[in-house]
Amino acid sequence: MFEDFFNVVKKRWGEGEEEYKPPMFKCPRCQGLSPLSKYEELRRVCPKCNYHGRLSSNERIAITVDKESFRELNGRMKGADPLNFPDYPEKQAELRASTGLSDAVITGTATIKGSPVVIGVMDSRFMMGSMGSVVGEKITRAFEYATEHKLPVVMFTASGGARMQEGIVSLMQMAKTSGAVKLHSEAGGLYISVMTDPTTGGVTASFASLGDIIIAEPKVLIGFAGRRVIEGTIKQKLPDDFQLAEFMYSKGFVDMIVERRKLRSVLSHLLKLHGYTPKEA
Amino acid sequence: MEDKRTAWERLQLIHTKGRPTIKDYIPQIFTDWYEMHGDRLFGDDRAIIGGIARLDGMPVTIIAEVKGRDLNENKACNFAMPHPEGYRKALRIARQAEKFHRPVICFIDTPGAFCGVAAEERGQGEAIAKNIAEFMTLRTPIVSIVLGEGGSGGALALGVCDELAMLENAEYSVLSPRGFASILWKDASREQEASEIMKITAEDMVRLGVAEAIIEEPLGGAHNDLDKISENIKEYLSQKIPEKCKKDIDVLLKERYTKFRKIGAFTE
Ligand SMILES: [Zn+2]
Numbered sequence: 280m281f282e283d284f285f286n287v288v289k290k291r292w293g294e295g296e297e298e299y300k301p302p303m304f305k306c307p308r309c310q311g312l313s314p315l316s317k318y319e320e321l322r323r324v325c326p327k328c329n330y331h332g333r334l335s336s337n338e339r340i341a342i343t344v345d346k347e348s349f350r351e352l353n354g355r356m357k358g359a360d361p362l363n364f365p366d367y368p369e370k371q372a373e374l375r376a377s378t379g380l381s382d383a384v385i386t387g388t389a390t391i392k393g394s395p396v397v398i399g400v401m402d403s404r405f406m407m408g409s410m411g412s413v414v415g416e417k418i419t420r421a422f423e424y425a426t427e428h429k430l431p432v433v434m435f436t437a438s439g440g441a442r443m444q445e446g447i448v449s450l451m452q453m454a455k456t457s458g459a460v461k462l463h464s465e466a467g468g469l470y471i472s473v474m475t476d477p478t479t480g481g482v483t484a485s486f487a488s489l490g491d492i493i494i495a496e497p498k499v500l501i502g503f504a505g506r507r508v509i510e511g512t513i514k515q516k517l518p519d520d521f522q523l524a525e526f527m528y529s530k531g532f533v534d535m536i537v538e539r540r541k542l543r544s545v546l547s548h549l550l551k552l553h554g555y556t557p558k559e560a
Numbered sequence: 561m562e563d564k565r566t567a568w569e570r571l572q573l574i575h576t577k578g579r580p581t582i583k584d585y586i587p588q589i590f591t592d593w594y595e596m597h598g599d600r601l602f603g604d605d606r607a608i609i610g611g612i613a614r615l616d617g618m619p620v621t622i623i624a625e626v627k628g629r630d631l632n633e634n635k636a637c638n639f640a641m642p643h644p645e646g647y648r649k650a651l652r653i654a655r656q657a658e659k660f661h662r663p664v665i666c667f668i669d670t671p672g673a674f675c676g677v678a679a680e681e682r683g684q685g686e687a688i689a690k691n692i693a694e695f696m697t698l699r700t701p702i703v704s705i706v707l708g709e710g711g712s713g714g715a716l717a718l719g720v721c722d723e724l725a726m727l728e729n730a731e732y733s734v735l736s737p738r739g740f741a742s743i744l745w746k747d748a749s750r751e752q753e754a755s756e757i758m759k760i761t762a763e764d765m766v767r768l769g770v771a772e773a774i775i776e777e778p779l780g781g782a783h784n785d786l787d788k789i790s791e792n793i794k795e796y797l798s799q800k801i802p803e804k805c806k807k808d809i810d811v812l813l814k815e816r817y818t819k820f821r822k823i824g825a826f827t828e
Contacts, residue, residue, distance in 0.1 A: 353828065355828050356826050356827070356828040357826060357827050357828065358825070358826055359825035359826050359827055360825065361768065361824075361825035362757070362758070362759045364757065365757065412823075412824035412825045412826045413824075413826050415824055416824050416826055419821065441712075441734045441735070443734065443735070443740060443743060443744050444744075445734075445825075446733065446734050446758045446759050446760070447732055447733060447734055447758075447759065447760065447764070447765065447768060447770055448768060448823060448824060448825065449734050450712060450713070450716055450733075450734040451716075451770060451820055451823040451824070452823075452824065453689075453692060453713060453716060454692055454696070454716060454719075454720050454820040455820045455821055455823065455824070457689060457692040457693040457696065458692075458693065458696040458697075458720075458817050458820055458821070460693060461693040461694070461696050461697050462697070462817070464693075465697065480713075481712075481713055481734075483685030483686075483689070484673075484684070484685040484688040484689050484692075484713040485688075485689050485692060485713075486689070487685070487689075488683075488685050488686040488689040488690070489689050489690070489693055502680055502685070503673070503675075503679070503680060503684040503685035503688070503713075504673075504675035504676075504679070504680065504684065505675075508675045508739075509675050509676055509677060509680070512675055512676055513676060513677065517677070521677070521680070522680060530681050530682070530683065531683075532683050532685075532686055
């Protein structure tokens with residue numbers, strides 16, 4: 280189910296003349312080839328360069344929160360079509376059917392090693408994780424819920440930016456979500472933003488950059504403007520590491536780069552350091 | 561008012577040479593203008609100006625994106641495309657307005673935030689995000705006016721306000737129609753088509769709950785009569801600013817949050 284966004288060299292057996300070749304993963308960062316099984320075994324981390332690949336929202340939730348602790352909020356919310364944009368309703372319906380997602384983010388409550396959290400996970404399979412009304416509304420409600428229940432928020436961002444088909448309505452979601460983050464912050468709530476591949480455009484320019492603590496996974500893309508747009512402006516090629524997590528870390532916009540296998544434990548420690556301790560059984 | 565122009569015709573009009581910029585408007589609308597410089601962190605971005613002045617004798621804070629009137633001016637102000645330090649200067653000046661109980665008037669006129677290496681290195685995304693969040697709870701009235709182009713996050717960074725007005729021919733959009741066409745259809749030449757389906761006009765903004773008011777332009781557009789368009793802008797501000805200042809600040813902040821909170825289309 281991930282062929283669309285990983286450059287997987289498909290297995291070609293059963294076609295007669297060719298011998299069996301194990302399926303391979305081609306890394307978008309180092310271009311290196313590794314056996315797909317190895318890449319999957321490392322939870323989608325490139326064995327050659329440590330690039331942290333994209334997870335589906337369900338996979339992310341499964342490796343982050345305590346078993347059976349996740350309760351989804353607003354799971355039935357679906358997009359509409361504020362601008363009467365050609366083919367947009369059909370496109371959404373197709374994606375809902377093929378991905379099983381309602382839109383590009385899943386939000387809910389859960390516990391991480393016992394600490395209660397509100398969690399949001401964006402999913403790049405749904406229109407590149409772009410932010411339209413549903414993403415904006417669900418994230419806003421997640422923060423409002425956290426404010427009301429005095430809970431911390433852990434948000435995993437992955438987005439190509441604004442949902443073009445919703446035009447100005449999409450832009451306004453930046454204001455809506457950022458406002459809700461601000462009110463949560465003023466109420467004393469902890470917000471940990473975890474930037475995953477890719478975190479760009481309007482999501483970078485709103486809630487993703489507003490975490491009290493900003494974590495990034497290794498080698499993920501983080502930026503405001505698109506690489507090609509900038510290359511077009513300056514008429515020269517940008518270095519390979521431009522806009523990677525390590526670049527943003529060196530410029531002071533990321534607090535820490537944390538490997539996927541350690542992330543759950545780091546989140547747990549940070550939550551406890553802020554007083555969000557497991558409830559007594 | 562004249563017969564309504566199409567979005568495309570308005571885009572041509574706001575790019576007409578001689579369309580007034582904030583530099584033309586300030587002496588017409590305000591008195592005692594003092595410009596303040598720099599973000600106290602990195603530098604002074606010429607794409608955004610800010611300072612204090614009087615509106616009908618009342619001290620106000622002005623923050624504005626600056627378009628040039630010729631190539632030299634445009635080079636100096638980077639074609640109204642701010643860097644992070646521009647947004648940080650805007651926030652510094654807005655916080656002072658809060659401290660000294662001055663209302664803030666923002667003038668939006670930008671193709672968008674600058675897309676470049678230095679802008680990324682200095683945190684363009686963070687700077688815009690911070691302004692959006694901080695303006696949402698700034699404890700003083702904020703009124704914003706789109707003078708010409710309101711391009712993407714670069715506009716929204718000065719666009720979180722209690723009330724937004726559009727000049728009659730101004731546009732506000734998630735991305736320039738050209739950029740939109742090239743992203744969505746991989747064909748920048750379809751920008752006219754994009755401009756028509758994107759819903760970017762003043763009337764669209766009122767219909768979608770993004771703007772509350774439209775300021776009428778003189779026949780043929782703002783460039784035809786600077787006195788008249790300035791008078792119209794001033795008339796709007798002279799009514800709106802005292803109205804917002806009279807409100808209880810907590811009520812105002814709640815309404816500001818709600819204004820943005822209710823924008824969106826979904827079912828459940
Ligand atoms: Zn690699």
